[in-house]
Amino acid sequence: MKYENLLKENPTLKKISEAKEIAWVNERYLPFDMTNAVCQLIVSDEDIDSAAKRLERFAAFLKKEFPETQSTNGLIESDIIEIPNMKSALEKEYNCSITGKLFMKKDSHLAIAGSIKARGGIYEVLKHAEDLALKESIILENDSYEKFADSKMKDFLSQYTVQVGSTGNLGLSIGIMSAAIGFKVKVHMSADAKQWKKDLLRSRGAEVIEYTEDYSKAVAEGRRLSDLDEKSYFVDDEKSVNLFLGYAVAAKRLKAQLDEMNISVDKDHPLIVYLPTGVGGAPGGVSYGLKRIFKDNVHCFFVEPVQCPSVLLGIETQLFENANVKDFGLTGKTEADGLACASPSSFVTRIMTNLLSGDFTVEDRKLFDYLRLLYSTENEQIEPSSCAAFIGPVNLLKEDSTLEYCKKQNLNEDRLKNATHIVWATGGKMVPEDIRKQYLDTYL
Ligand SMILES: *Cc1c(COP(=O)(O)O)cnc(C)c1O
Numbered sequence: 041m042k043y044e045n046l047l048k049e050n051p052t053l054k055k056i057s058e059a060k061e062i063a064w065v066n067e068r069y070l071p072f073d074m075t076n077a078v079c080q081l082i083v084s085d086e087d088i089d090s091a092a093k094r095l096e097r098f099a100a101f102l103k104k105e106f107p108e109t110q111s112t113n114g115l116i117e118s119d120i121i122e123i124p125n126m127k128s129a130l131e132k133e134y135n136c137s138i139t140g141k142l143f144m145k146k147d148s149h150l151a152i153a154g155s156i157k158a159r160g161g162i163y164e165v166l167k168h169a170e171d172l173a174l175k176e177s178i179i180l181e182n183d184s185y186e187k188f189a190d191s192k193m194k195d196f197l198s199q200y201t202v203q204v205g206s207t208g209n210l211g212l213s214i215g216i217m218s219a220a221i222g223f224k225v226k227v228h229m230s231a232d233a234k235q236w237k238k239d240l241l242r243s244r245g246a247e248v249i250e251y252t253e254d255y256s257k258a259v260a261e262g263r264r265l266s267d268l269d270e271k272s273y274f275v276d277d278e279k280s281v282n283l284f285l286g287y288a289v290a291a292k293r294l295k296a297q298l299d300e301m302n303i304s305v306d307k308d309h310p311l312i313v314y315l316p317t318g319v320g321g322a323p324g325g326v327s328y329g330l331k332r333i334f335k336d337n338v339h340c341f342f343v344e345p346v347q348c349p350s351v352l353l354g355i356e357t358q359l360f361e362n363a364n365v366k367d368f369g370l371t372g373k374t375e376a377d378g379l380a381c382a383s384p385s386s387f388v389t390r391i392m393t394n395l396l397s398g399d400f401t402v403e404d405r406k407l408f409d410y411l412r413l414l415y416s417t418e419n420e421q422i423e424p425s426s427c428a429a430f431i432g433p434v435n436l437l438k439e440d441s442t443l444e445y446c447k448k449q450n451l452n453e454d455r456l457k458n459a460t461h462i463v464w465a466t467g468g469k470m471v472p473e474d475i476r477k478q479y480l481d482t483y484l
Contacts, residue, residue, distance in 0.1 A: 042367035043357075052356065057369040059346040061431070062401050063439035066355065070394040072335035082391055083284065085332055091163060091285040092292065097181070098166045101188040105220055108151045116158050118146040120297050120462070125417035130434055133413065138433045140312075140459030145294065147466050148422040153213035154469030155378070155423075156287070156322045161204075161213030163286025164275050169197055169221050194222030201226060201272040205259030207318065207380050208237040209467050214275055215246035228262035230255040232373075232380040236472050254372060255319075255381050256364070277319050278361060279387045287325025291333050298460070305334050309458040310451055314432030316425055316466045317342040317399070319381040320351040324388035326464065331395050339397040339449065341436075343428040345374035345404060350381050352399040354389035361386035375404045375484070378425030378467055398442060402431040405484035412480055421476055422468035429463035436461075 041047070047054045055062050099114025109116060120143050127142040150158035169188065173179040178196055179187055187193055201224040204214040211227035218225035226247045229238060231254060238248045251258045259278055266274035277283065298305065305311045311334055315323035320342075327340035342351055347370050354363040364383045365372045372382040410427040414420050436442050437456075446456070471479070 041369045046357065047368070053353075053368065056349055056353065056401070059370060060401075061346055061403060063398065063435050063442045064352055064356065064400070065398040065441045065445045066393075066396050068355070068393050069397055072331060072395075075394045079328075079332075079391065079395075083281065083288070083328065087285060088288045088292075088329060088332065092289045094167060094170065095163060095286075095289060097170075097185050098188070100184050100186040102152075104186055104189045106152050112151070115293075116151050116162060117293055118148075118150050120145045120294070120301075121418075123414070123418050123420075126414055127433075129413050129417045130430065133409075134434045134438075136434050136438045138461060139437065139453065139456040140310075140461055142433055143460060143462045144418075144420070145462050145464045146420075147290075147464060148426055148468035149465075150469070153209065153216055154471075155209040155213065155467035156326075156464070157209045157213035157467075159290055160280075160283035160286035160322060160325060161210050161275070162217045163289070164280060164282040165202060165214055165217040165221065165223070167282055168202065168273050169223070172197065172200060188221060197222035198224065199271060200224070201266070201269060202275065203228065203262050203266040203272055204275040205255065205262035205277065206230070206233065207255050207377050208233045209378050210275075210277055211241060211246075211248075212237055212470065215241040216244050219245040226262070226265075228258040228265075230258040230380070232377045234377055234475075236475060237470075240470065256383050277321055278383070278385050280321065281387060283321050284325040284328070284387065287322050288329035288332075290326045291329025294330070295333055303460055305337050305460065307337060308455055309337070309460065310455055311338040311460050311462070312341070312433075312436070313338060313462045313464060314341050314343055314400070314429040315464045316376070316379055316428040317344050317351050318379040318425075319383075320354075320385040320388035320392070322466065323464070324385065324392050327395065328391060336449075339451075340395070341397050341432050342399040343432055344399060344401050345376050345379050345428065346401045347371050347404075348374050348376075348380055348382065349399065349401045350384040351389060351392075352401065354384035355393055355396065355399075358393075360384070360389040363389075375482075376407060376425040376428055378423070379428065398445060400431045400435055402428050406431060408479065408482045408484060415480065420465075421471070421479075422465045423471055424479060426466045426468055429465070433461045433463065
């Protein structure tokens with residue numbers, strides 16, 4: 041093993057390398073004000089606002105091209121629901137107490153792509169289309185972007201190719217949107233990718249290239265092939281700032297939803313968010329956006345499979361994108377296909393180093409237990425990757441490390457009673473009926 045010595049010095053790393061569940065607390069976590077100046081230089085509030093405005097410009101197009109977005113006026117946004125029955129069931133089943141209220145943010149049901157990738161992935165494709173069209177003056181910023189639904193625009197964009205490497209859901213979001221707007225699109229899919237996702241993509245007109253290797257390989261090959269073609273654009277999940285911005289837009293919209301439900305977030309009403317994590321882009325972007333709004337009153341925890349905690353390793357070791365779970369004796373293999381990224385994002389591991397509160401790892405078998413429990417208590421079905429989030433609220437006050445974190449952050453009993461816990465459901469709507477049944481019947 042490459043990092044034998046590191047493991048000897050660091051008991052946390054040792055435990056991770058044994059694929060044991062861990063509640064990791066980030067020792068580099070800093071008060072928001074101490075990070076603000078540097079963060080603003082990298083991704084500023086204006087950058088996020090301008091991404092939100094871009095999505096508003098495209099709303100007219102989305103509404104026309106994807107009628108399912110009519111109810112949200114062309115915005116791709118999900119509901120947030122309280123899940124009190126699931127909360128009681130978790131408390132009973134896992135002998136824990138989830139102090140405060142438990143909510144689920146249903147990105148699992150986002151329009152068009154049925155996963156959190158409908159935020160970042162679609163944003164990046166739209167931005168690329170806009171850049172090309174503005175450059176050739178085929179559109180002006182003040183035009184109605186309904187124009188993007190015209191055949192003339194599609195003919196123009198059809199000279200260009202978009203490529204992406206994916207374990208599945210990013211491919212779906214990039215593939216569906218690229219094909220809809222007129223691009224040629226090639227999706228490089230890792231061995232983890234589910235067959236139904238490949239089939240669905242092909243049915244929408246995307247070219248799917250299959251790899252027998254893992255996600256890092258699919259990305260590297262996709263990037264290489266795209267670089268050979270000057271009319272090809274590569275959506276680079278391992279370092280894209282545009283993806284990140286698309287995800288970050290979620291935060292202000294969540295704030296509006298919380299306001300509408302009369303849920304305050306302040307010192308006495310903490311917000312605690314649990315996000316399933318693969319390469320880090322989606323949970324990183326969402327968390328970053330939330331930190332910019334709620335600062336020290338939001339606590340963001342990532343969740344990763346025990347065999348694939350790449351973001352945790354990247355941050356803990358400060359090896360960033362050079363961390364690979366395989367170098368720590370792990371397989372990288374997991375039933376959570378959306379989280380199967382052996383190396384993390386260079387960008388996210390850096391920008392989240394002082395903002396992430398912690399990271400829980402979870403065993404695959406629990407994903408299916410959570411999936412069944414959610415279905416039986418709330419009649420909601422989400423995909424296994426998504427279910428990872430539930431270990432967060434279960435273990436927050438159960439593990440010594442996170443209990444200590446709560447103490448240190450002055451999250452005492454009184455405050456936690458007012459806490460809003462959000463599990464971020466990251467995918468599920470597109471799962472075909474027969475596979476849903478299989479998931480309900482999977483016991484590991
Ligand atoms: C992609 C994905 C994630 C994590 O996103 P990353 O950007 O890879 O960290 C989580 N859940 C699901 C269902 C996903 O598809």
